[in-house]
Amino acid sequence: MTRPNARGARVELSGWGWKHSGRDTHALRGVDLTVEPGERVLLLGASGAGKSTLLHSLAGLTGEDGAISGEHEGSLLVDGAPADRGRGGVGLVSQDPETQLVMARAGDDVAFGLENLGVDPEDIWPRVERSLTEVGFPYGLRHSTGALSGGEKQRLVIAGALAMRPRLLLLDEPTANLDPAGAVLVRDLLSRLLAETEATLVLVEHRVADVVDLVDRVVVVEPGGGVIADGAPARVFAEHGRSLADQGVWIPGNEPVPELTPAPGGVPLVETVGVSARTPFQVGVRAAPGGRCSTT
Numbered sequence: 001m002t003r004p005n006a007r008g009a010r011v012e013l014s015g016w017g018w019k020h021s022g023r024d025t026h027a028l029r030g031v032d033l034t035v036e037p038g039e040r041v042l043l044l045g046a047s048g049a050g051k052s053t054l055l056h057s058l059a060g061l062t063g064e065d066g067a068i069s070g071e072h073e074g075s076l077l078v079d080g081a082p083a084d085r086g087r088g089g090v091g092l093v094s095q096d097p098e099t100q101l102v103m104a105r106a107g108d109d110v111a112f113g114l115e116n117l118g119v120d121p122e123d124i125w126p127r128v129e130r131s132l133t134e135v136g137f138p139y140g141l142r143h144s145t146g147a148l149s150g151g152e153k154q155r156l157v158i159a160g161a162l163a164m165r166p167r168l169l170l171l172d173e174p175t176a177n178l179d180p181a182g183a184v185l186v187r188d189l190l191s192r193l194l195a196e197t198e199a200t201l202v203l204v205e206h207r208v209a210d211v212v213d214l215v216d217r218v219v220v221v222e223p224g225g226g227v228i229a230d231g232a233p234a235r236v237f238a239e240h241g242r243s244l245a246d247q248g249v250w251i252p253g254n255e256p257v258p259e260l261t262p263a264p265g266g267v268p269l270v271e272t273v274g275v276s277a278r279t280p281f282q283v284g285v286r287a288a289p290g291g292r293c294s295t296t
């Protein structure tokens with residue numbers, strides 16, 4: 001798949017910070033980070049460390065007219081311009097496809113983003129159809145988005161992002177809300193698509209082993225702070241694997257083991273008082289063939 005504008009975008013953050021409206025503390029602060037065109041970065045950090053906030057900011061959603069309000073400091077540039085001024089080149093896929101599908105029909109949903117971008121109307125439908133084919137969407141343009149499984153919805157969201165021909169692809173736990181089969185479907189799709197595009201990638205994913213082959217760099221951020229580790233995956237895991245695992249990140253070879261410690265005396269999972277169950281039928285006897293009786 002060769003795309004026009006396929007060359008990746010350059011991302012540059014300098015002393016960047018963001019404080020959400022209504023919060024006393026920064027989600028992130030003092031972030032210094034440069035991602036070169038075409039680089040593939042896995043962004044890690046504890047829950048609440050600000051990974052989604054960073055992705056949303058890269059997508060331009062925290063700009064002056066953006067959907068997320070708050071205060072920024074420092075600079076965040078995509079190809080040298082503030083992220084909210086160059087939206088066309090950025091594709092964001094969030095962890096919950098439900099929140100990203102806006103239209104009732106599959107084709108309209110992909111077309112919506114292109115219309116917003118001001119793409120020439122004649123080009124919109126060919127681009128929609130091509131993107132749906134690329135993600136292996138199994139239904140027609142008029143298929144109801146409400147009738148899709150989670151994995152199918154996420155494939156549709158990815159088609160919407162691809163249709164925009166992004167030079168910066170932002171994937172925020174794209175398989176987190178999917179059942180195992182849906183997750184495999186979407187991961188396979190992503191690895192195929194990433195092999196065919198030169199877009200810069202910033203990916204957030206807790207299950208590191210599933211995606212580590214797709215990236216060439218790992219960046220770790222800390223809550224309320226900036227970048228605390230940055231480098232080749234093997235080196236970052238060797239140096240920070242233990243603390244990342246302690247923060248709930250599933251590092252290869254250090255995946256969490258469920259702890260089932262019996263509580264003293266046992267803890268009841270279900271308690272019932274005055275509960276009964278009824279059969280809708282009357283219990284009785286009937287004559288079975290041969291004259292014997294059986295209970296019903």
Ligand SMILES: Nc1ncnc2c1ncn2[C@@H]1O[C@H](COP(=O)(O)OP(=O)(O)OP(=O)(O)O)[C@@H](O)[C@H]1O
Binds near residue numbers: 051
């Ligand atoms: N819209 C918002 N308004 C106010 N605070 C927010 C908003 N979105 C996120 N936050 C806060 O900003 C901080 C960073 O949140 P963010 O969702 O970016 O973390 P994360 O690293 O993506 O976490 P997770 O791994 O759980 O997805 C958290 O303290 C969170 O509560």
Ligand SMILES: [Mg+2]
Binds near residue numbers: 051052
């Ligand atoms: Mg998040």
